[in-house]
Amino acid sequence: MSRQVPFVWYELMTTDAAGAAAFYGKVVGWTVSEPEPGSPMDYRMILRDDGAPTGGLLALTAEMQAGGARPAWVPYLGTSDFDATLAAIESDGATVLMPRTDIAEGSFAMVTDPQGAPFYLMQPRPPEASPDAQSHVWDRAKAQHARWNELATSDPAAAKVFYAKHFGFEFNNSMPMGAAGEYSFIDFDGQGLGAVMPIMDPGRPPSWLVYFGVPSATAAKDAIEDAGGFVMMGPHEVPGGDWIVVATDPQGAAFGVVGPQGD
Numbered sequence: 001m002s003r004q005v006p007f008v009w010y011e012l013m014t015t016d017a018a019g020a021a022a023f024y025g026k027v028v029g030w031t032v033s034e035p036e037p038g039s040p041m042d043y044r045m046i047l048r049d050d051g052a053p054t055g056g057l058l059a060l061t062a063e064m065q066a067g068g069a070r071p072a073w074v075p076y077l078g079t080s081d082f083d084a085t086l087a088a089i090e091s092d093g094a095t096v097l098m099p100r101t102d103i104a105e106g107s108f109a110m111v112t113d114p115q116g117a118p119f120y121l122m123q124p125r126p127p128e129a130s131p132d133a134q135s136h137v138w139d140r141a142k143a144q145h146a147r148w149n150e151l152a153t154s155d156p157a158a159a160k161v162f163y164a165k166h167f168g169f170e171f172n173n174s175m176p177m178g179a180a181g182e183y184s185f186i187d188f189d190g191q192g193l194g195a196v197m198p199i200m201d202p203g204r205p206p207s208w209l210v211y212f213g214v215p216s217a218t219a220a221k222d223a224i225e226d227a228g229g230f231v232m233m234g235p236h237e238v239p240g241g242d243w244i245v246v247a248t249d250p251q252g253a254a255f256g257v258v259g260p261q262g263d
Contacts, residue, residue, distance in 0.1 A: 003189045006167045008048075008124055008135040009076035010055030010146055010210055012130065013069060015252045016060040017042055023249050027223045028212050030145055032057055037082060048144040054212070055146075071253040073210045074110070075119050075149060078135070079199045082107045082123035089121070089166050090112075094150055107248055113162055115153045139213070146213035147258050149186070149194030151202065156196050159206075160184060163196075171196070175239070209246070216262020217243035224257075233243035235261060 013022040021032035024046070033045040042059035060069050062112060078083040082100070091094065093114030100109045108122040126133040141147035153159040163169040163186075170187040177183050181198040199206065214220040217235040224231055225249045231255035232254075243261045248254050 002132045004078060005188055005191065005193060006077045006137045006169070007075050007146065007193065008078035008122055009120070009137055011056045011076065011120065012071075012253060013057065013060055013074065014071050014249075014253060015060050016055060016067065016126050016251050017044060017057055019250055020057060023227045023229060026034075026227045027220055028214060030054065035151055047170055052136065054144060057092070071249070071251040073253055073255050074120045074147075076108065077169075079121060079123050080101070082121065083110075085122055085166060086111075087122075089162075092162060092165070093207065094162075103163060107197050113153075113159060113206070115155050115206040116157055117153060117159075117208055119208060134204065138193070140193075140262075141213070143213040143215050143259060145213050146169060146210050147213040148255070148256070150209040151194070151196045151206070152209065153196060153197045153206040155201055156181065156184060156198055159196055169193075178233055199226045200219070207254070209254055211244060211256035211258040214259040217245050217257060217259050218262045220259070221245045221247075222255045237261070246253075 012020060024030050027203040030101060031047045033047060035042045035044050037127055045053045046055045046057055047053055095112045097112060098110035100107055106123050106125040108120050110118060110120050112118050113261055137146055140147055151159060160171050168188060171184050172187050174182040174184040180200060184196045189221045219233050221231055223246040229247050231245060231247045235243045237243050242258050244256055244258045246256045
């Protein structure tokens with residue numbers, strides 16, 4: 001069995017759960033569950049055609065928004081020892097935004113890396129019947145899965161040291177971006193997970209951008225615009241022959257799609 005990739009879950013924080021569900025259904029083909037009855041928060045599963053989840057959708061309350069929460073996609077990075085990893089990343093400059101929470105599926109906390117990019121730290125708890133189960137929300141080749149994770153940061157060199165030390169990222173290859181710097185590819189256990197790059201827009205804070213697989217980048221671009229999203233870039237061909245689109249959904253969360261050019 002290959003090692004579990006560090007990206008174990010993805011969460012869409014949004015101000016309009018129903019609107020976001022309709023939008024991503026048209027763009028990526030997901031369905032979104034209803035919230036759990038009796039749950040203290042509006043949290044829904046984002047489901048692929050195979051019935052398995054790619055992530056969760058959190059409806060932001062007025063209180064959350066007053067505290068600074070905004071629509072965004074946020075990745076969960078896994079660890080096998082939550083307390084030790086949290087202490088280690090804090091020692092190296094991470095900031096805890098939301099303290100440890102324990103649920104049936106594991107323990108997690110929301111943090112920012114030393115440059116300010118938010119992510120969740122999580123120690124997953126596999127089902128008792130499947131103690132060796134792994135997360136399958138990320139897949140480098142499949143539609144409706146997360147396929148690429150791109151960190152735009154104010155200090156790529158420091159970010160690479162941080163994620164290599166605490167999450168096992170390797171940086172073996174890079175692509176020059178001219179005066180902007182380098183696009184440094186993230187490797188893990190022989191797989192390409194994404195990249196680290198300098199922030200291109202001075203007004204954008206450090207953040208992760210998640211690309212989800214689609215069967216046609218062209219069709220996805222049209223669906224984004226038809227459903228009220230805003231296309232910032234693309235369709236654009238990338239090395240390897242895939243095509244990408246970078247956009248914001250109607251609530252303002254940035255995301256990408258990747259796949260064949262299509263029609």
